Amino acid sequence: MNRLVTGDKAPLFTLKDDQDNNVSLTDFAGKKTLIYFYPRAMTPGCINQACGLRDSKSELAEHNTVVLGISPDPVKKLANFVLKKELNFALLSDEDHVIADAFGVWGEKKFMGKTYDGIHRISFLIDENGLIEHVFDKFKTKDHHQVVLAYLQG
Secondary structure, three states: OOOOOOOOEOOOOEEEEOOOOEEEHHHHOOOEEEEEEOOOOOOHHHHHHHHHHHHOHHHHHHOOEEEEEEEOOOHHHHHHHHHHHOOOOEEEEOOOOHHHHHHOOEEEEEEOOEEEEEEOOOEEEEOOOOEEEEEEOOOOHHHHHHHHHHHHHO
């Protein structure tokens, strides 16, 4: 795992969203984009994180910031997550984890004595010019949105 850091150019990508539409990073040029990687839709931590961001949409918008969630879930599962939790931002499907690899967030994990490969819960704030402005890697899922807003507010 070779994670991207502040100052790196964000990898360009196009992925399917929860509505099976193509979404590209370039669609958000001129805005800050919070890309948050999460392991699996509809799990407790992922629900906490997504709902916190959902409820903070207007505050994020005040800082010219949009949110994109990326996981290895298929489009259909993402659509169900968005519907059930009334999410107001796009979730993107990275089933083959190519984008997670490009950002350096796919790698070995351990849970309950088992070792496996998966997405590490890390978020990247990409500036208006496509550069990584900040990496969020130390937060609790229920506080993620507050950590991001605190950073944006300076």
